Structure formats: C-alpha cells, structure tokens
Amino acid sequence: MDLDRLRQDAAAVLKDGRAKMVIGFRDRAGDCVPAFITDAEQAAELVYDETCLVNPAAYLKKIELKRFRPVAVVARPAVMRSLVLLAAEAQIAADDVLILAVGDQEYHGLMDLAGAAALLNEQYAEMPHDPEVMKRLEELSGLTPEERAAFWTEQFAKCTRCYACRAACPMCYCTRCIVEKNVPQWISTAAARHGNYAWNVIRAFHLAGRCTECGACEAACPQGIPLMLLNVSLARDVEDEFGVKAGYDAEAEPVIGSWNADDNEDFIR
C-alpha cells in the first residue's frame, strides 16, 4: 500500500479546494478509527489497512457533513460499491464525492465516481462472498429448522437494540426508520426476543439487493451478532435469482422495486 501517495492526494484535494473534507482513517492507540480531515496538514496522519472496517460512505448522508461536500473518501472496493449504489439510489450526486481508491494491495489513486465504477467493473467484478461466512451458512443449512431457530434465538438474545448496525451502514439512510414508527408499531422495542428477531430480520431484508458486503454492521455490533450471515445469504440469493451484484452500476434499477416477467416462481403454486 502506497500510503504516501494516498496522503499526498488527500492533501492536494484539500489544498486546491476540490474537496472540503477527506474522510479516511487514522490510528488511535492501535485501533483504526475514522478521520475527518479538513486541513491539508492533517493528511499525514492518514493510515489504511485491512482492519479499517468502518464504511466511510455512511457519513456522506449525515446532515452535519452536508456542508463539507464535495467530500473525498478513502474507499476500498466494497465502499466504492456503496458509493455507486448511493448514486444509483439518487442519494448523492456524482460531483458530491471524490474517491481515494484503495485496493487489496495497492493504492489506485484519486478518481471520480465514474472512474471508481469503471475500476470496480475492470478489477473487482468478481468479488467473492466471504468464504468463512459461506462455510457457516453451509453448516446452518444442514441443521433442522428447530436447530436454526435455536441458533438465532441465542444470537438475537444478545441484541441490545443499540442500532449500531444501522448507523454503520451507508444504505440505512432513512430519516425515519421503520423501527421508530410506532403507530402502528410493527417492530416491538420491548426487551423481548420477538422484537429482536423482527428487527434483525427486517434490517437485513431492507438491504436485500443493496448490501455490498462491506462488513461494517457486524464490525460495529458490540454484541458480536453474526449479521453477515443474514446479509451474505441475501446477497447470494439476489445474485443467484436475479443475476445482480449491488453497486457496480450507477444507473441500475433497485432489485426490489423492479421485476422481470420470467423471474423464478417454482415456490408459488
């Protein structure tokens, strides 16, 4: 990783005014935490490695950061996909954002959203699902429904409903979330397991066809609930059933919200 070039580019965009803020990462006592940089001199503290799991695209929709647009974002491929998807959903304009693209090994340089989309399609078109998660999904599908229910009972029982998963996700941008609507109250906020179940299932489902598998929600979960099992399972189904991978096309129609006359219907009689 060419950190020097990343820092130079970050400093350059701040200096010449192409961006008013750079959202990247800095080191805080060994932890990788987000950095919000408005001064070119601070660019020297930018770092990046594979432990930087926060998805900085989530900050773009925060009202406090609107006045700092255009924002330059240090983005790994999953984060670039989030940005492309935010543009596809008309949540950001192409000129709201610049991308400091970091890859698995290398720094790809500074680019605009169209450039990032091109890079994704050229070099990261075949991003596999997390093999560890796929293995656990395989194990789960081998269990009986009762065993699966028991597994999730245990997992969801840990949920404290802090909604860190929602806050960490760039695609959870509704100004009023369904869980906060209480007339009628669809999802119980009581400290009982059915509300936790409904919340976690519906959170995952509202991201169907929209999850770029960045892993920020699971990393943010203070209780260690394996949220990526739900997300990856849905992303896999979306790919298998509808041939769509989220975040590669800024013109794409949403998966849920569009349809095809010959979608599979084996399960409907």
Next chain:
Amino acid sequence: MTQTEANTTDSAEAFEPRIVAFVCNWCTYAGADLAGTSRLQYAANVRIIKLPCTGRIDPLFILKAFEGGADAVLVSGCHPGDCHYTSGNYHARRRWTLFRNLLDLTGIDSRRLFFSWVSAAEGQKFADLVDDITGKVREAGPFDPTNPARRQPWT
C-alpha cells in the same frame, strides 16, 4: 389467558392449525368468495386478510402473523399478467423469493409459508389449496412457541 396462550396450551390431539392468509382484493379474495358462493366445503382454519394487492403485502405482515401465533401463513394473489395494478404481483414475487429464504435461514421453514396464484374464477383451486395446506400444517404440528419470531409473554 391471552388468545395466543389459549392456542399454544391446547393438547396435541386437539391441534387445529391457525393459518393467516394475506390475499389480494381482485383475484384471490374473489376466488375465495366464489368458493363460498359455490358452497364448496373447505377447512375452516384459514383467516383471510384482504389487501388491495399482493404488492401491498409487506414482509412485516408475515412476521406479525407469526409473532401473534399463526401456525402458517398463506400469501396469494393474481396470476402473473393479471394484476389489477399491472405489476404488483411481479414486485411481490421478487420480495417473496428473497424473504422466504431469509425466514428459512432464521428458523421459520417453508413448511409454514405458502404462496399461490388464485384467480377470481378459481374457487375450486382455493378450496383445494386451503385443504391441502391445512393438512400439511397439521402434519408439521403447532408453530414452536419458543421460536424467536413468536411473541413472548412477560416474565
């Protein structure tokens, strides 16, 4: 004792499945109506909830039904191409494809979730369908009261 508890404390031999059916106004509801006006006999285990269109059926409705004590859920609407609103059932179909897999993963398996297309002319199909799924749910037994989707009493 709440209704939910009353149902779950029934002994096994007296188990009568409680099936919630979300149907669309234009096809399946009319089909069910035809079954009735034609005096067709079918299992009385189904509680019909009429909605404007299958496209109006939010996955939350299905969760709410299971939460409140349903042993199974049936979702039914117009055949593809017949939607009163042109494409509501196509949208719904995509949603169900994904949602049923998600429910299966989290412990509500496909023995308790049924989908069908029943047109306004298919009274017989509706009656047969309800009989068939009632039999299947009877076989599967009551929905586990400890399933995470079920509403828990205060302790």
